[in-house]
Amino acid sequence: MEKKPKILLVDDESAITANLAPILERAGLVVAVAGEGEEALQKASEFGPDLVILDILMPKMDGREVLRRLRRGGNWTPVILLTQVGDSVERAMALEEGADDYLNKPFDPHELVARIRAVLRRARPGQPPLATAARLVCKDLSFDRRSKRAWLSGEELTLTPKALVLLEYLLTHPDELLTRERLLDVVWGWDYPVGTRATDTRVAELRRALKDDAIKPSYIETVSGQGYRFVGEVRTQEAG
Amino acid sequence: MRKIRPIIVPILIIVLVLLTAILLWSRVLPDLLITIRMDLGNALVILDVFFAFFWLVLALVQSRSRQDAIEGVIYEAADVKRRFLRRLDHELKNPLTAIRAGLANLAETHLEEMQRQALSSVEAQTLRLSRLSSDLRKLAELEARPLERSAVNVNEMLQEAYALAQDQPNAAYRDLKLTVPQAPWPLPTIQGDRDLLFLAVHNLLDNAIKFTQPGGTIEMRGFEDGSSLVIEVADTGQGIPEDELVHVGEELYRARGARGIPGNGLGLALVHSIINLHGGKVSVRSREGKGTVVTLKLPAIS
Numbered sequence: 076m077e078k079k080p081k082i083l084l085v086d087d088e089s090a091i092t093a094n095l096a097p098i099l100e101r102a103g104l105v106v107a108v109a110g111e112g113e114e115a116l117q118k119a120s121e122f123g124p125d126l127v128i129l130d131i132l133m134p135k136m137d138g139r140e141v142l143r144r145l146r147r148g149g150n151w152t153p154v155i156l157l158t159q160v161g162d163s164v165e166r167a168m169a170l171e172e173g174a175d176d177y178l179n180k181p182f183d184p185h186e187l188v189a190r191i192r193a194v195l196r197r198a199r200p201g202q203p204p205l206a207t208a209a210r211l212v213c214k215d216l217s218f219d220r221r222s223k224r225a226w227l228s229g230e231e232l233t234l235t236p237k238a239l240v241l242l243e244y245l246l247t248h249p250d251e252l253l254t255r256e257r258l259l260d261v262v263w264g265w266d267y268p269v270g271t272r273a274t275d276t277r278v279a280e281l282r283r284a285l286k287d288d289a290i291k292p293s294y295i296e297t298v299s300g301q302g303y304r305f306v307g308e309v310r311t312q313e314a315g
Numbered sequence: 316m317r318k319i320r321p322i323i324v325p326i327l328i329i330v331l332v333l334l335t336a337i338l339l340w341s342r343v344l345p346d347l348l349i350t351i352r353m354d355l356g357n358a359l360v361i362l363d364v365f366f367a368f369f370w371l372v373l374a375l376v377q378s379r380s381r382q383d384a385i386e387g388v389i390y391e392a393a394d395v396k397r398r399f400l401r402r403l404d405h406e407l408k409n410p411l412t413a414i415r416a417g418l419a420n421l422a423e424t425h426l427e428e429m430q431r432q433a434l435s436s437v438e439a440q441t442l443r444l445s446r447l448s449s450d451l452r453k454l455a456e457l458e459a460r461p462l463e464r465s466a467v468n469v470n471e472m473l474q475e476a477y478a479l480a481q482d483q484p485n486a487a488y489r490d491l492k493l494t495v496p497q498a499p500w501p502l503p504t505i506q507g508d509r510d511l512l513f514l515a516v517h518n519l520l521d522n523a524i525k526f527t528q529p530g531g532t533i534e535m536r537g538f539e540d541g542s543s544l545v546i547e548v549a550d551t552g553q554g555i556p557e558d559e560l561v562h563v564g565e566e567l568y569r570a571r572g573a574r575g576i577p578g579n580g581l582g583l584a585l586v587h588s589i590i591n592l593h594g595g596k597v598s599v600r601s602r603e604g605k606g607t608v609v610t611l612k613l614p615a616i617s
Contacts, residue, residue: 098420263456
């Protein structure tokens with residue numbers, strides 16, 4: 076039998092941890108709980124989790140600081156942030172500071188389980204996750220995380236800000252089925268009337284820029300009736 | 316602007332006083348001395364004109380600053396309201412997260428039929444509160460982020476909103492129409508954020524369908540009016556009483572007749588916010604028992 080993944084759940088609201096823990100346990104995960112930042116850091120080294128779920132808004136040390144300290148200490152455990160303010164700046168920051176994913180409160184607990192599975196599948200033990208890389212490369216495409224610029228075969232791409240946000244999310248979540256709703260949430264941060272072409276037009280914009288063929292995609296694949304998937308293999312590269 | 320003005324006012328006064336003093340000293344004073352000798356009356360006229368001019372400038376400056384003060388108060392009030400809504404949203408999020416997780420746990424246990432029913436009703440109400448939280452966030456987000464403008468094909472946008480509305484289960488048995496001109500030319504393009512404009516139109520259609528009984532008519536129209544592009548969503552629904560018309564764009568306001576109809580009173584507030592960001596105007600005309608028409612007026616590019 077495969078070893079059960081260990082999850083460290085960090086939130087200062089005990090009502091949240093107490094109700095989320097059984098859900099995660101039922102999903103076949105081993106759960107440890109921390110109620111504040113210092114405790115989270117301590118348990119991150121003692122418990123040795125495979126993934127940390129981290130609330131951003133906590134008294135004393137907030138989730139962002141916990142994440143920063145983990146990464147500074149060379150701890151590359153994947154992190155899913157629970158965002159609260161939910162504004163676009165905070166979401167962008169979450170990915171920039173090396174979180175693997177984020178979820179806006181209040182969320183569907185089953186969605187959290189799905190995200191945990193996806194992040195664990197993507198994780199490369201001991202190695203920095205894609206989300207912490209300064210530069211991501213896939214075939215002819217390279218993306219600079221800090222300056223938010225993208226190049227195709229050395230030529231800089233002109234993209235709208237929303238398409239750039241989308242591209243960054245796709246690149247940091249390769250080989251994962253991303254529903255339209257999820258991508259809208261990435262771009263907008265809130266639910267949007269589904270069935271609209273708001274994501275489709277952004278994806279079309281990206282495909283045009285990447286010279287990608289929707290029928291035989293080398294970057295973005297359409298998953299009929301469900302959403303999209305980034306199919307290229309993404310590597311990390313230190314910015315030079 | 317608002318911050319600079321209070322500094323400008325005293326500076327302006329000092330400059331004016333200095334100028335007057337210099338003028339008096341160099342020009343008017345010698346003149347004055349001569350004229351006093353020659354004609355005291357004339358000198359008084361010159362002085363009068365001077366003071367009149369001085370007071371006029373002073374009065375103008377004062378009225379400007381008073382107007383600014385009023386605008387400032389209005390702005391401040393809107394800001395307080397926005398902050399309040401944002402805090403309310405924050406306070407909703409944590410309990411909602413815990414409740415949703417708790418309900419998911421409860422759903423896994425063995426429940427009697429009665430308990431199962433109660434659970435599903437609580438689940439539905441929790442989702443409703445989650446939607447409220449999400450809508451509050453939309454409003455706050457709109458204030459915080461710059462518009463991403465590009466040329467928007469309005470005709471196509473209206474067609475899409477229309478198609479989406481027709482797919483709604485509630486749209487059945489209601490006559491949904493879309494009228495856009497083809498002659499002498501199609502609708503002009505406008506500069507704006509297509510996603511947001513789409514959301515505004517979608518919200519209006521959604522409202523129209525909600526407040527119109529089966530058998531009623533809903534018309535969406537797009538047309539040009541001078542340099543403006545006008546989008547109208549009209550319905551033969553229940554209408555809004557006259558005394559409530561002024562409030563319908565306010566956050567969380569729900570008209571008396573809206574109680575019992577799903578919604579949270581943020582839809583139209585969001586429309587207002589989006590259209591204002593685009594430099595446009597929203598107006599609502601309604602007759603109780605007859606219907607409602609919401610008009611969006613947006614600047615078009617020729």
